[in-house]
Amino acid sequence: MNRRYVQAKWQLSEGILEPTVFELGEIGKGGVVVARVEDELRREVGELEDLIPQDLQRGAIGLPGLTEPEVARHYSHLAQMNYGVDSGPYWLGSCTMKYTPKVAMKLESHPSLRNAHPYAPEESVQGILEILYELQEMLSSITGLPKFTLQPAAGAHGELVGALIIRKRFLDLGERRDEILIPESAHGSNFASAAMAGFKVVRIPPSEEGTVDMGALRAAISERTAGMMITNPNTLGIFESDILEIADLLHSNGSYLYYDGANLNAIMGWVRLSDMGVDLAHLNVHKTFSAPHGGGGPGAGAVGVIEELADYLPVPVIVREGDTYRLDYDLPKSIGRVRMFHGNIGVLVKAWGYLKLLGSEGVRLSSGIAVLNANYVRKRLMDMGFEVPYGKDRPCKHEFVISLSRFRREYGVRALDFAKALMDRGVHPPTMYFPLIVQEAFMMEPTESDSLEELDSYVYAMGELADLARSDPDELLSAPKNTAIGRIDDSFANKRLWLSWKVYKDRESS
Amino acid sequence: MPMPAESLIPNASGLITSKMMNYLGINKLEDLFSDVPDSILINEPTGIGRSLTQSEVEALYSEKLEKNISFKLSFMGGGIADHYVPPLVDELVTNQEFYSSYTPYQPEISQGILQALFEYQSLMAELLGMDVVNASLYDYASALGEAGRFSVRVTKRKKILLATTTHPERKAVLKTYMEPLDVQIVEINREASGEISFDELSASMDENVGMVYLETPNFFGVVERGIEDVADIAHSKGALLVVGTDPLLAGIVKPPGELGADVVIGEGQHLGGYMSYGGPSLGIFAVRRSFRHIRQLPGRLIGMTKTVDRRYRGYTMVLQTREQHIRQEEATSNITTNSSLMAVRAAIYLALLGPDGIRSVAEKILYNTEYLKRKLSDLPCFSVLFENSLHFKEIPVVSEIPWGEVNSWLLRNGILGAFQVSKLFPDADSTGKLGLLSTTEKHRLADLDLLLRLMEEVCS
Numbered sequence: 010m011n012r013r014y015v016q017a018k019w020q021l022s023e024g025i026l027e028p029t030v031f032e033l034g035e036i037g038k039g040g041v042v043v044a045r046v047e048d049e050l051r052r053e054v055g056e057l058e059d060l061i062p063q064d065l066q067r068g069a070i071g072l073p074g075l076t077e078p079e080v081a082r083h084y085s086h087l088a089q090m091n092y093g094v095d096s097g098p099y100w101l102g103s104c105t106m107k108y109t110p111k112v113a114m115k116l117e118s119h120p121s122l123r124n125a126h127p128y129a130p131e132e133s134v135q136g137i138l139e140i141l142y143e144l145q146e147m148l149s150s151i152t153g154l155p156k157f158t159l160q161p162a163a164g165a166h167g168e169l170v171g172a173l174i175i176r177k178r179f180l181d182l183g184e185r186r187d188e189i190l191i192p193e194s195a196h197g198s199n200f201a202s203a204a205m206a207g208f209k210v211v212r213i214p215p216s217e218e219g220t221v222d223m224g225a226l227r228a229a230i231s232e233r234t235a236g237m238m239i240t241n242p243n244t245l246g247i248f249e250s251d252i253l254e255i256a257d258l259l260h261s262n263g264s265y266l267y268y269d270g271a272n273l274n275a276i277m278g279w280v281r282l283s284d285m286g287v288d289l290a291h292l293n294v295h296k297t298f299s300a301p302h303g304g305g306g307p308g309a310g311a312v313g314v315i316e317e318l319a320d321y322l323p324v325p326v327i328v329r330e331g332d333t334y335r336l337d338y339d340l341p342k343s344i345g346r347v348r349m350f351h352g353n354i355g356v357l358v359k360a361w362g363y364l365k366l367l368g369s370e371g372v373r374l375s376s377g378i379a380v381l382n383a384n385y386v387r388k389r390l391m392d393m394g395f396e397v398p399y400g401k402d403r404p405c406k407h408e409f410v411i412s413l414s415r416f417r418r419e420y421g422v423r424a425l426d427f428a429k430a431l432m433d434r435g436v437h438p439p440t441m442y443f444p445l446i447v448q449e450a451f452m453m454e455p456t457e458s459d460s461l462e463e464l465d466s467y468v469y470a471m472g473e474l475a476d477l478a479r480s481d482p483d484e485l486l487s488a489p490k491n492t493a494i495g496r497i498d499d500s501f502a503n504k505r506l507w508l509s510w511k512v513y514k515d516r517e518s519s
Numbered sequence: 520m521p522m523p524a525e526s527l528i529p530n531a532s533g534l535i536t537s538k539m540m541n542y543l544g545i546n547k548l549e550d551l552f553s554d555v556p557d558s559i560l561i562n563e564p565t566g567i568g569r570s571l572t573q574s575e576v577e578a579l580y581s582e583k584l585e586k587n588i589s590f591k592l593s594f595m596g597g598g599i600a601d602h603y604v605p606p607l608v609d610e611l612v613t614n615q616e617f618y619s620s621y622t623p624y625q626p627e628i629s630q631g632i633l634q635a636l637f638e639y640q641s642l643m644a645e646l647l648g649m650d651v652v653n654a655s656l657y658d659y660a661s662a663l664g665e666a667g668r669f670s671v672r673v674t675k676r677k678k679i680l681l682a683t684t685t686h687p688e689r690k691a692v693l694k695t696y697m698e699p700l701d702v703q704i705v706e707i708n709r710e711a712s713g714e715i716s717f718d719e720l721s722a723s724m725d726e727n728v729g730m731v732y733l734e735t736p737n738f739f740g741v742v743e744r745g746i747e748d749v750a751d752i753a754h755s756k757g758a759l760l761v762v763g764t765d766p767l768l769a770g771i772v773k774p775p776g777e778l779g780a781d782v783v784i785g786e787g788q789h790l791g792g793y794m795s796y797g798g799p800s801l802g803i804f805a806v807r808r809s810f811r812h813i814r815q816l817p818g819r820l821i822g823m824t825k826t827v828d829r830r831y832r833g834y835t836m837v838l839q840t841r842e843q844h845i846r847q848e849e850a851t852s853n854i855t856t857n858s859s860l861m862a863v864r865a866a867i868y869l870a871l872l873g874p875d876g877i878r879s880v881a882e883k884i885l886y887n888t889e890y891l892k893r894k895l896s897d898l899p900c901f902s903v904l905f906e907n908s909l910h911f912k913e914i915p916v917v918s919e920i921p922w923g924e925v926n927s928w929l930l931r932n933g934i935l936g937a938f939q940v941s942k943l944f945p946d947a948d949s950t951g952k953l954g955l956l957s958t959t960e961k962h963r964l965a966d967l968d969l970l971l972r973l974m975e976e977v978c979s
Contacts (some may be wrong), residue, residue, distance in 0.1 A: 016628065023830070024830060024831055024832060025831070025832050026831065026832070028631065029634070029638055029641070030638050030642070030866075030870045031641065033824060034870070034873065036874075037875075038873070039873055040871070040872050040873030040874070040875045041605055041607075041871045041873075041876055042875070042876055042878035042879055042962075043603050043696050043872065043879070043880060043960060044603070044604060044879050044880050044882075044883035044884075044960035045879070045883070046879075046882055046883050047963070047964040048888050048965045049964060050887070050890055051886065053890055053893075054886050054889045054890050054893075055772065057882060057885060057886070059910060060885070061771065061772060061909065062744055064773075065742075065744060065772050065773050066771075066772070066773065067769065067770070067771055067772055067773050067774070067878075068773075069874070070575045070645065070646065070769075070770065070874040071645035071874075071958060072642060072645055072646065072869060072872075072874045073853055073870070073873065073874055074873035074874060074875065076875060077607060077871065077872055078868050080607060080867065080871045081607055081610075081611070083870070083883060084611045084614075084635065084863075084867055084870075085614070086631075086773070087630075087631035087632070087634050087635050088611070088614035088616040088617055088631055089616065089631065090630045090631035090634075091616040091617065091620055091628075091629055091630065091631030091632050091654040092616065092620060092628045093615045093616045093617070093618070093619035093620040094615070094620070094621075094628060095615040095616075095619050096615070096616065096620040099620075099621060101621055101624070104621060105607065106619075106621050106623075108527065109619065110527055110573070112576050112577060112710075113576075114613075114618075114676070115577070116577075116580055117795070118609075119580070119584055119590060120794060121584040121585075121587050122584065122592075122795055123793040123794065123795055124589075124593065124601065124793070124794060125587065125794060125795065125796040126593055126595040126597075126599065126601070126794050126796070126797075126935060126938075127597075127599055127796050127797030127798075128595060128599075128938045128943070129595060129796075129935060130926065130930075132588065133587060133588035133590075133930065133935070134587050134588075134796065135586040135587060136583045136584040136585060136586035136587040137584070137796050139583050139589060140580070140584075141587065147567050150565045150566040150567055151565050151567070162657035162658065162661065162798070162800075162856070162858075163657065163854070163855065163856030163857075164855065164856060165843070165853040165854060165855045165856065166657060166661075166856075167855075168853065169853060170650045173695065173698075174698070176699065183562040186861070190809065192745060195623065196843070196870075197843045197844035197845075197847055197855075198843045198853050198855050199802075200735060200843065200847035200848040201843035201846075201847060201848055201849075201850040201852065201853035203848065204849075204850075204853075205668075205676065205696075205699065205847035205852070205853055206699050207698075207699025207700070210847075210848045221744055221787065231944045232522070247554075248552075248554045248555055250554050250555070251554070252557065252559075253558070253559070265542070276552075276555070277563065277565075278556055278561075278565055279552055279555070279560060279561060280559050280560060280561065281559070281561060281565075281780070282525050284558075284559040284561070285559055292686045294866065295856065301615075301618050301619040302619070302620070302621045302622070302634070302856070303618050303620075303858075303859050303860030303861075303863075304564065304617055304620045304621070304622070304623065304629075304632035304635075304654070304859040304860055304863065305623070305632075305636075305654065305655075305819065305856065305857050305858075305859030305860075306616075306619070306799075306856040306857040306858045306859050306860065306861075307657075307798070307799035307800075307856070307857075307858045307859075307861060308856035309858060316522070321784070323695075326648060333639065338943065343696075344695060345691050345692070345694055345695035346660070346688060346691040346695055347661070347664075347692060347695055348657055348658050348660050348661050348692060348798075348800075349599075349658050349659060349660040349686075349688045349689065349797065349800070350599070350658075350796070350798055350800075351690075351796060351797050351798070352797070352798055353798035353800075354795050354796040354797060354798050355793075355795045355798065355799050356798075356799060356801075358580075363579065364567055364575050365567075365568075365571045365575075365576045365579065366523055366524060366527070366571060366573065366576055367524040367527070367567070368522065368523075368524060368564075368567055368568055368569045368570030368571065368572065369564030369565050369566065369567045369568060369569070369570075370522060370524065370564050370569075370570060371522055371523075371525075371570045372564075372567060373525025373530075373564060373565070374522075374524060374525070374528060374531055375524070375527070375528055377548040377551075378528050378530050378531050378548075379715070380548070380551045380552070381530065381536065381539055381540070381548060381551060382530060382539075383542075384543055384551055385539045385542060385834055388542065388543060390544075403553075403554050404550075404551045404553060404614075406552060408801040428625060429625075431630045432625065432627060436623075437625065437628060438625050438972075440624070443844060446804075457527075457528045457529075457530070457531075458527070458528075458529070459529065459530075460529035460530060461530055461535050461538070461539065463529075488888025489627050489628070491701060492628045492630075493627070493628075493629040493630045493631075493964075494626075494627055494630050494826060494831055494833045495627070495826045495827070495828060495830070496627060496826060496827045496828075497627055497824060497826055497827070497833045497834075497835045498624040498824055498825055498826060498827045498829075499626075499824070499837075501824050501825055502822040502823070502824030502835045502837045502899075503822070503837050503838060505822070505823075505824065506535060506813065506837065506838075507822050507823040507824070508650075508651045508808075508813070508820055508821075508823075508837070509637075509640050509644040509650060509651055509652065509820050510637075510638075510641035510644075510645075511639040511641065511644055511650060512650055512651065514806055
């Protein structure tokens with residue numbers, strides 16, 4: 010229970026942990042030679058100096074030179090100074106980091122996929138197209154939305170696609186609708202995506218229960234409303250039980266209901282989006298379907314729509330004709346293209362593998378246990394006196410939000426300090442200070458990947474920190490101590506803006 | 520027998536589940552869904568099928584991929600190419616601490632990925648001759664879309680001049696990104712050399728232009744030789760010059776940052792990434808250190824800093840106040856997920872190759888390009904577009920025989936041939952005869968000769 014953690018740490022000297030490649034390398038040294046110009050080729054072509062105009066010839070390249078073993082050690086050291094989901098709990102609420110089965114990881118490295126060119130003739134990539142088509146079918150089966158595109162590179166990219174589809178639809182209908190409604194408990198990216206697509210954002214405040222305030226919603230809907238972007242369960246982990254009424258209100262106004270699928274992992278296999286009246290949705294393939302997040306990406310989005318909106322999807326879409334698969338570029342109403350080629354295929358095949366491994370019952374089970382885990386941890390924390398500001402009298406879904414504002418008020422200990430102290434106990438802190446409607450927020454999402462022992466040890470650590478906040482707050486304020494480095498100065502970073510080695514060297518010397 | 524899926528869900532075992540449910544005072548998982556209206560709660564499983572074992576998943580996957588037609592060599596162009604990936608790149612990025620970590624919101628426990636991304640920003644800045652590179656965007660095309668939005672934010676102008684030799688797919692993405700902003704996009708024609716027309720550019724420049732965009736190499740593989748002049752024309756009216764590039768070209772040719780570009784974008788897949796049917800890719804976005812530009816940058820930035828006690832150098836994300844989770848609809852872009860792991864790949868690749876390695880890759884590509892170009896021009900039924908210009912990697916080849924036939928013949932001999940431009944982009948090729956061949960450092964002289972021999976055979 011009383012777990013301690015010591016992260017690996019490399020230290021060159023007092024003040025510097027692992028040096029940068031610029032300090033490790035030397036000019037004129039090392040480097041892996043991967044290409045050699047054959048003598049005959051050189052004789053045929055002549056000197057490059059005769060090809061490239063003199064004023065365009067490159068001078069010195071300011072890259073460091075390192076040998077292969079030096080590069081191997083350097084980045085291995087960096088890996089050791091980093092924490093991943095396989096290291097331990099990583100409860101980033103609304104960001105859903107869960108374990109990725111290694112069999113799914115392996116699919117990406119198949120030579121037949123790695124060597125496939127995106128413009129290769131369709132007959133030469135039937136296997137890939139079939140896998141992608143099957144993934145679309147599985148996503149349709151989970152959501153009830155008939156048509157999908159796998160192109161978006163991320164969830165927020167999918168939101169942009171969704172918002173652009175709504176925009177294009179109303180342009181085609183000749184209606185001027187320029188507002189999108191977004192509950193304040195939605196993901197932060199929804200606001201930015203709607204704005205990027207040219208919409209004015211109308212914020213819907215939460216009710217005391219933490220769900221959409223129906224009065225405020227009714228008041229906000231007008232002939233300018235193009236649609237609503239909703240997250241359900243929302244970022245408080247609360248299911249919007251009024252969802253059918255919300256959908257009806259929008260539909261009877263001629264507006265569309267957009268669903269942010271980042272929290273789908275709470276309900277997949279339990280509720281179909283189409284049954285909730287959803288018209289279009291994006292799914293975060295890289296989290297809900299377990300593909301890892303790579304320190305920030307690549308991810309993959311997928312956008313599903315009802316038939317009425319199918320013609321607006323970005324081109325190309327993958328279609329099946331008998332036993333063959335084809336890329337269809339002929340969608341005259343399409344919003345256009347949102348990236349090159351067909352999507353982050355390497356990420357998408359992991360989702361295919363994950364869903365095959367889970368099967369129908371596994372999909373439902375993974376959501377069910379994720380919800381069980383969240384409710385278990387929430388109850389234990391509530392029993393210890395932690396404050397759940399919204400929805401404590403009803404089950405939560407995959408995540409929940411506690412407020413640590415009492416600790417700040419009474420002992421001067423912030424959510425941030427709790428987070429830093431949690432690291433010393435071998436867990437990655439949860440999402441903090443989000444959603445913005447909760448003070449000193451801790452948004453916790455255990456997912457289905459953590460064992461009961463892990464859940465208990467996390468809860469134990471939270472209890473320990475609550476005790477310390479009362480008895481010895483300095484202990485929390487000076488955390489972390491067991492990570493590779495002590496507390497980082499973010500404001501110093503924002504003032505100095507040492508954004509590259511070049512900038513750092515220049516500013517340091519001036 | 521438990522389902523294979525249960526091995527992924529530690530608390531799915533009956534005993535543990537019951538113990539937890541007892542604590543919550545419930546009898547079944549369904550009780551936790553009591554807040555979902557009955558009418559929409561489903562009880563039957565979705566139609567995904569039964570749970571497969573690990574070996575079944577692998578076997579099924581391989582079986583499906585066997586339907587692909589395999590080949591020994593790829594010469595297909597069009598923006599993505601078959602580059603050599605040093606094995607150490609794969610080895611290092613398969614550390615779970617890199618691939619299974621999330622966005623480094625907590626710097627103290629994430630120093631490794633933060634430093635790796637800082638190094639990516641720094642190495643890429645050196646290569647491109649720029650100061651600040653963000654920690655990645657989705658791909659080249661979305662980087663162009665973001666560059667368009669960036670130029671509107673910085674200059675408050677709503678007109679873009681775009682070289683007509685821009686990759687059609689990137690052009691299309693720019694249009695999608697700009698459409699809601701009501702921005703006018705004007706295309707600037709090319710000269711007989713395939714390079715941008717200075718006369719037309721000068722004639723189209725006015726005080727409303729916020730951004731001038733061109734690519735080097737452009738869609739036809741032509742290296743632009745007059746970027747400094749283009750910069751002068753753009754800057755004379757207060758517009759930003761945005762240049763899209765292949766970062767490998769910078770191994771041998773002066774990079775856009777040294778030629779007056781204000782923003783450099785590009786595709787980083789070439790630096791240690793696979794083709795993977797087009798993704799994941801790596802969008803590069805680089806700017807100068809001007810403060811007004813940095814504040815308007817889309818995407819994430821990693822900065823070097825110190826610990827609170829000033830004893831150690833460390834790394835953290837900076838300028839998050841521009842980002843969507845704080846500024847919401849006022850954010851500089853909606854980007855949350857980016858391509859961090861691809862950026863780490865690029866950092867490892869650049870560190871591994873060093874200045875000499877990068878130069879050798881670029882040299883090899885240029886030699887291969889030039890050799891293929893000359894030999895192709897000698898063949899009776901093929902001709903190279905913009906033959907007298909400098910090409911890098913991509914060669915636009917006009918064929919007298921339909922490209923479909925040429926490609927089929929090549930594929931039968933284990934070679935993936937040219938990208939048929941008219942198939943996807945009729946605007947870029949009205950003749951239907953244009954194909955893009957691409958050569959990389961992977962191609963040995965013998966491979967080039969094999970391609971040439973087979974193409975000669977089609978002719979005869």
